[in-house]
Amino acid sequence: MKESLGHSGPPWISSFEGQNLELNPSKRQRLSHDYFHYSPVLKASLQDKVADAILTPKTPDDLFLGVKTAVSLRLPMTPRGAGTGNYGQAVPLYGGLVLDLTKLQSILDTGDGYARVQTGVKLGVLEQVLRQNGQELRIYPSTYIKATVGGFVAGGSGGIGSITWGSLWDGAVLSMTILTAEAEPRWMTIKGQDLAHYIHAYGTTGLVCDVTLATAQKVDWHQWGVSFAQPGAAVEWGRELAMSVQSGLRLISIHEWPIPTFFSSLRGVPTGHSIALVEASEERESVVRRLLTKFNGTVFLHWDQNRYHRGLGVSEFTWNHTTLWAMKNDPRWTYLQVRYHTDHYPRQIEQLHRQFGDRVLQHMEWIRDGGQLVLSGLPLLYCQSPQEINEVVEFCHAIGVDVYDPHTYELYGEGRKRQLLEAMGQVKRRHDPFGLLNPGKLLDVREASGA
Ligand code: FAD
DSSP states (O other), X not given: OBOOTTOOOOGGGGGGTTSOEEOOHHHHHHTTOOSGGGSHHHHHHHTTOOOSEEEOOSSHHHHHHHHHHHHHXXXXXXXXXXXOOSSSTTOOTTOSEEEEOTTOOOEEEEETTEEEEETTOBHHXXXXXXXXXXXXXXXXXXXXXXXXXXXXXXXXXXXXXXXXXXXXTTTTEXXXXXXXXXXXXXXXXXXXXXXXXXXXXXXSSXXXXXXXXXXXXXXXXXXXXXXESSTTHHHHHHHHHHHHOSSSEEEEEEEOTTGGGGOTTOOOOOTTOEEEEEEEEGXXXXXXXXXXXXXXXXXXXXXXXXXXXXXXXXXXXXXXXXXXXXXXXXXXXXXXXXXXXXXXXXXXXXXXXXXXGGGEEOEEEEEEETTEEXXXXXXXXXXXXXXXXXXXHHHHHHTTOEEOOTTOOOSSSTTSOHHHHHHHHXXXXXHOTTOOBSTTSSOOHHHHTTO
């Protein structure tokens, strides 16, 4: 046990004798935060939260011992991967332990169509290893270089690859091994429909120790940046590209002007143009170019497979990296997560433009959800107060745009399927009878609804 000078520590630390427990204040501070500062609302409510100690297991046995000790002391436990989540998912609301799981980093087995890895393996490392063996990840977040497999499965949703493979709920996870937080913790193998109780559950229903991910055959990806003078053309071009081919696409990300001006490392976008950033296989070049002619688009960037995963890629301007570049430009930008109507999206986008002008800028990704092509948006909002953000949210509701509120750390909220949350609550009551796993994140649905 490492103890920092000047911090006598809480009375229970001796129970962790021989375990990798740290009390260092700056480390506790650092590992108690994630990327919640993308939300001014979460920033105000979470910045003072800090764990009492950091426990860093290096093996599953260490994890078991640490959890058993913490349960005996009734200490809250907040699991953590790389801490790149945006909703304060990895912030300990009630102190206790942050479980730093990044040292559980073995790649246990890989084969045709699957990879079984410990939770702390970085997605970027796994992608590299898989590609050396003719496979690749199906989906991964734009933070893949830092983010861990366990953190993505327990805290993410989708990303690069979602245009073909959908989200985490669409077969991306084949199985996982979890540890419960009972007085005598149990290892459990989770498969099939039960996986939904742990995906994007923030570790509230069990601690993920290892995950078996579905993988895909490796593709030699080309990266494209294409631009359009006409408003709305980038969205339509992306839609037609996605409709034309069912495979050979990894990313279609749309950014209206002036978002490209925030991308200081992405040169060559003609002034006033909206853009699409695309990853497509070499075989798709003909359809990319044919559709560009149809929509009067031009190519400002084309990198072949030799540039893939070497240096900054186009994906690092997409998904929530778009918000990162906007905030670099002006920290008063924030964002929302929305889903446009499959047919009426052009009208909805137009209505948002008319209502909010340059205060709401359109950034979206074409993805598949349960096989259906949908327009998923991460619009940029030039708003700082909860009232201003709410104004946009209310307007979205009024015009039929679904909102997945990124300004809350609670799993109870809009857009989450109520039935699934109820089932997660039941699992939690069994696996975490003392309410120690990431407390405050999964509200009891019955209580929250006032039932
Ligand atoms: P963490 O942030 O450490 O943890 C995420 C959640 O999982 C927390 O609730 C934590 O308690 C829990 N957790 C971690 N490990 C375990 C475990 N072993 N068992 C149980 N619970 C655990 N997300 C996307 O889905 N797609 C994107 O494209 C995307 N782009 C992003 C871009 C930027 C710039 C930023 C800042 C964030 C983005 N995110 C995105 C959010 C985040 O980066 C990803 O979800 C990422 O996969 C989280 O991984 P992590 O290792 O950082 O997890």
